[in-house]
């Protein structure tokens with residue numbers, strides 16, 4: 604059974620999907636600890652409810668990004684994880700931190716990368732008039748949201764959509780693809796080599812699989 608540390612900054616609905624997937628056995632792993640850079644967030648309550656250790660490590664307590672990341676790394680390493688999962692973690696990580704966890708650091712991003720790296724992705728896609736949007740699971744590299752994509756899911760944007768409708772539609776897909784990618788990692792089927800991701804030793808397409816292909820093995 605693999606040991607997973609999850610980093611969050613807020614609600615933790617993706618964390619909940621991962622916790623549920625571990626509890627059901629879909630993921631052969633356990634979330635040993637959850638760390639939030641923000642206090643009083645629902646995600647920490649979700650962690651405690653599931654029996655995980657919940658840490659709050661406010662980034663405001665540290666004078667620099669590097670000093671925060673050093674403290675974060677020390678806390679993560681105290682749990683000796685096989686995998687570190689960003690699930691709505693809203694801090695840009697330093698190159699040193701990313702290098703330390705290279706090959707075992709995943710993120711869920713709410714867009715079809717490489718479109719809309721960074722923040723406010725749903726608003727940007729809606730303002731651009733996109734009719735297709737989605738989410739991406741990728742390995743984390745120094746380049747913000749530029750790491751190798753493992754799996755994507757597409758959703759439609761309808762002209763009458765409000766932001767909440769798009770957000771919920773993307774969330775629904777996030778809760779499907781992130782546990783699946785983590786399942787692959789815990790099975791030893793997924794690995795990273797530089798800016799390439801491999802599933803069963805085969806390089807993944809540049810932008811990963813997409814859910815409408817349904818070609819990937821559950």
Ligand SMILES: Nc1nc2c(c(=O)[nH]1)N[C@@H](CN(C=O)c1ccc(C(=O)N[C@@H](CCC(=O)O)C(=O)O)cc1)CN2
Nearest residue numbers: 692693694695696710712721743744745746747748749
């Ligand atoms: N080195 C990397 N760090 C992070 C990556 C990455 O790919 N490489 N992914 C992000 C996750 N993310 C989008 O998926 C993201 C998170 C945060 C930000 C950002 O601009 N953060 C600001 C603070 C914003 C806030 O507090 O609301 C900051 O850190 O100054 C952009 C993208 C996680 N880190």
Ligand SMILES: NCC(=O)N[C@@H]1O[C@H](COP(=O)([O-])[O-])[C@@H](O)[C@H]1O
Nearest residue numbers: 613614615616617618691711712713
């Ligand atoms: N750039 C990072 C980013 O925007 N991540 C997004 O934050 C949300 C967190 O929701 P959650 O806390 O309910 O899982 C998720 O939709 C995730 O894709």
